[in-house]
Structure formats: C-alpha cells, structure tokens
C-alpha cells in the first residue's frame with residue numbers, strides 16, 4: 515500500500531520514518547516544494563533499512579505530484595509551524611492557501627485517497643479540505659486527538675508513576691490551546707478511574723498541561739514538536755491501511771453528533787479502510803457538554819475566518 519506525505523519537514527519526515535520502521539506501508543512518497551529536500555530526507559530514511567530491518571520503499575520528490583499517483587492515504591503536513599508565543603490559529607493566513615492547493619494537486623493523481631490533515635490550525639484546515647474538494651466526509655480526517663490523547667496519557671503516567679500504556683484516556687474537542695477537552699472523568703489506570711489515585715487538583719494540572727502540551731514544546735524547541743506528532747499520524751495511518759478499526763479521536767465533519775453541525779472537530783472515531791467508519795457518541799455530563807459547546811463555538815469562528823481569506 516502506498517502513502518504520500520506532503521511536506522518533508524519535521525512532522526512529515528518523522529511520520530515517514532515511523533511508517534517505514536514499523537512496516538505500516540510498502541511504499542512512502544515524500545513531497546516538498548523545497549528543491550531536493552524530500553529526496554534528501556527519503557534517502558536518509560532508506561539508509562536506516564539495513565540497521566533497523568525494514569523493507570518499505572521511501573522516495574522523495576520536489577513538487578512532482580505524478581510520483582504520488584495511486585496513493586491509498588495522503589498525509590498533509592505542508593505549511594508553516596508556530597513559533598514560541600504564537601497560537602496555532604495565527605497560522606491560518608499562510609497555511610489555508612497551501613493546504614487548498616496541495617489537496618487539489620493530490621486528488622488529480624490519487625482520486626480515491628483518504629486524506630489526513632495535519633497542518634494547523636488543523637480543525638480549520640480539515641474543514642477547508644472537505645469543503646473545497648467536496649469529498650465524502652469519511653475520507654477527510656484531521657489528526658490532533660491522537661496526539662493530544664497521547665500527551666494526556668503521558669502526563670497522567672507521570673502523575674501516577676505508572677506506564678503510559680496502562681492508562682486509557684482521550685482528548686476530544688478542538689486542537690487548540692483553549693479548545694481541547696481532556697476527558698478526565700473517563701480516564702482510567704487498567705480500568706480503575708484515575709480519580710482513585712490522584713487528587714482533583716492533580717487531575718486539573720494534568721488536564722491543563724495537556725491542553726498547552728504543544729505550546730510547552732514550542733517554547734522549549736523554538737518550533738513545534740515532531741516526534742509525537744509524526745508517530746501519532748503513523749498510528750492513524752496504520753489503522754486506515756490495515757483496517758484496524760481502532761477508536762481514535764479525530765477531527766471529522768459532524769452532522770448532529772455531539773449536538774453540532776457543519777464543523778470539523780475532535781470526536782472519537784472508528785478508523786478503518788474506509789477512513790472514518792463511525793463516530794462514537796460518549797454520554798457527556800452537563801459540564802462536559804458545556805465545554806464541548808464552547809470549543810465548537812471557537813472552532814466555528816475559525817471556519818468563518820476562512821471565508822475572508824479565500825474570497
């Protein structure tokens with residue numbers, strides 16, 4: 515199975531690396547506009563094959579979409595990342611134009627691909643990809659919740675002093691510093707509610723750290739994160755390509771689910787060979803419902819901003 519990753523920068527190349535290393539796809543094509551950049555990243559990754567023992571073919575191209583033909587999945591990471599002090603939303607002006615053009619180009623050569631949108635502001639870029647192409651909603655998936663949930667589980671594991679893989683927890687809502695919703699009430703350590711081990715204060719801190727997880731790393735690194743984002747995209751691509759039907763929080767188009775319409779926002783989804791195969795409706799309590807509604811207002815406002823940018 516062939517996967518194309520547009521944008522061979524930090525997130526795109528890391529994603530290609532994890533997909534190859536884990537043998538998720540038989541072929542990965544990296545595409546970038548920077549002359550020679552994707553070719554270089556692909557060659558570097560290929561030179562890991564004998565040391566780490568993978569057989570995935572990885573190639574790189576400079577803006578040549580014909581080489582991406584017949585991809586089953588296309589991941590879009592092209593665009594600019596934020597710098598310390600910025601919000602993801604501030605990237606909309608530059609990234610909207612890039613994402614719109616890239617999706618159009620990709621579909622010329624891979625008309626049946628499932629599109630995974632990563633570029634920020636991700637919920638808005640996912641909505642843009644959906645609306646500008648008219649593709650069925652199951653084929654456009656925004657990656658954010660997989661990453662935010664892995665950060666939530668990491669912070670919970672640090673607070674509990676227990677392995678992250680023993681912890682089950684999910685983040686829904688928008689992929690923004692103030693719009694994320696870590697579902698603390700439903701988080702568990704091997705099925706036991708985490709509230710049995712952590713105080714309300716400790717849980718509030720975990721949730722707050724999770725929400726600004728991306729901003730914290732941007733402050734430390736000078737640009738946004740890439741290891742966990744790249745691995746999160748690979749995890750999502752694995753569930754699509756290998757029809758794993760995992761439940762993953764993804765930004766998808768909602769039509770009535772969670773009392774929302776006409777936005778792309780993070781909700782738990784069953785992800786398989788058809789992309790988004792089902793949206794799982796969690797019974798939220800009144801407080802969680804109110805927070806979700808507030809998150810949706812903010813996500814919708816960004817979609818409105820798109821109209822003036824693309825007019």
Ligand SMILES: NC(=O)C1=CN([C@@H]2O[C@H](COP(=O)(O)OP(=O)(O)OC[C@H]3O[C@@H](n4cnc5c(N)ncnc54)[C@H](O)[C@@H]3O)[C@@H](O)[C@H]2O)C=CC1
Pocket residue numbers: 520521522523524525526545546547548551591592593594595596605609612616631632633634636657658661689737738739740743
């Ligand atoms: N949804 C999520 O959870 C996450 C989203 N991001 C977002 O992903 C995007 C990429 O982040 P990084 O990889 O760190 O940035 P980066 O700057 O390392 O890489 C971006 C790449 O896109 C390329 N590019 C720009 N315009 C292009 C075009 N028209 N066609 C093809 N390639 C093009 C650039 O040349 C560059 O190599 C950013 O918008 C960032 O905010 C980053 C981490 C997590």
Ligand SMILES: O=C([O-])CC(=O)C(=O)O
Pocket residue numbers: 595596602634661727728729732738739743
């Ligand atoms: O923080 C950023 O700008 C990049 C991103 O979305 C993340 O790492 O969650």
